[in-house]
Amino acid sequence: MNAESPAPEELDALLRLLDDETPGIRERIAERLALGSGDLSEWLASRPRSLSKKEERILTGLLGPARRRTLTREWLAPSGGAAALQEDWETFEALLRVLSDFLHDGVTLRQPLSDALDLLAEEAADEGVTTANELRVYLFEEKRLTANQVEYHDPRNSDLAWSIAEGRSNPLGLCVIFMLTARRLNLEVEGVNFPGHFMCRIFEDGFPIIVDCFGEGRLHLQASLLESPDLNRAQRQQLRLTADPGTILLRLLNNLDQALAQAARDEDAALIEQLQATLA
Template sequence: MTREEAEQVLTEAGTAEDDAFPLLEAAIACAIHDYPHRETAPVRTLAANAAERLAERMARESHDDALVETMASDLRLNGDLLHYDDPANTDIIDVAERRRGLSAALAVFYIHAAAQAGLICRGVDFPGHFLLRVETPDGPVALDPFSQGRIVMPSELTRRALLAGLTPHVADRLDLLMAPVTDRQALIRLQNMLYVRALRRQDFEGAERSAVRRVLLDPEDHRPWLDVATAREKQGALAGALAALDRARGLDGHGQMHARSAHDRIRLRLN
């Protein structure tokens, strides 16, 4: 698959309804968009094996236990503690080959397998650490895919929330801490992470690519265009940055002030 073909997949995913969002295929396209012409069969093979094994386990185990045992024990998916900042940890193709990654990347396999097996599993955009919410007959439980899928108890959710800077009256609200996000938002979270990491490495082309993927995945959101503009400005592509800011201004009135300020600043650099 070429980068152009990956963009077409992401464009189609961006127009899909949330309940029909093709998470696995969109995640593969994101990886190819970053580094094209790679073999994607390992991702699909791992995803198919996960769905098959999960369905078998669900016939004899509780839903949350079946999901954890399938993903963490049978398929050995886990967080990469030793090389946390390795770019491979956010690339779905590399994660499939290494069986190591960050929570937001590992979550793609959890969510996809659960959907195929008829289990309700959604991402939780928890501060600083992506989690999963699994619906069980006894109520929802939070799982941490980075830590072998272990259950995160309510008291620990509150503790983590406080450490992340949330106020006590918010940190005690489990309904807020475990609020599920759509599959689209889960994948966008991963692209946000890639954007921040690319900026940190001063890989401004990579930062632009990750922001463009967010544009394609959620074409009605003005915010990715602001990040495209930032990445282009840092590359010295000022005309391209202005074009991105114009797109942001055209999408959302709430972004008008920010976009106009940045637009004027970049325009002065061109004069």
């Protein structure tokens, strides 16, 4: 078998066979596509014929092995694991990008994660955003980003490029987008690794304020929350702490592992567990 990834002419021929359910044919297509990167979106956008929804679903499945191989190759865990990411936001975002590429369907044309974040920050700046609170209003009160209530456990919530494009995610996804956008605007937004519901922290007149990004950016004085009788000692401790990139990445991988397992994507879940081990 030719060890090189398929050339455009061969890809054209392979795609014409997507509807052929003959086992040998489907197996051959899978073998050839597995040698690529797992992303044909830009090439597909240049073709004169669009794929049907059925063809897109088939192709996405066939591209899965290549995406797993690409993620394994591009996942460059820092020496020292998650603890080494304490202030390394650049590596953190790079790892989020390769996760985003892995979770992408390989068919739909869209911006890479860093470009999507750059554009979101530019849009916010164009709207006159100059403070963390104004960014909160722009993103959440004005519903640029919303809570993905219906598909809370969808693995795509951990694909932040998808979340920005679709305008929705889970609590952690929304918070990470908030933080990474704020960093591009030189604004202070911290992560709060609260059990069961990740949140953010901003500061107004020196006072720490908790932001519930999943709850339309609702504000809570941190001091008031700390006095709540509903919180136990461990929860109060987490409210006081700032989540570093390594902690956030481990939580995102744990969420993603559970979401993939729930979606019966066992091979993908197993790969995510391998990545978690590299951060131990």
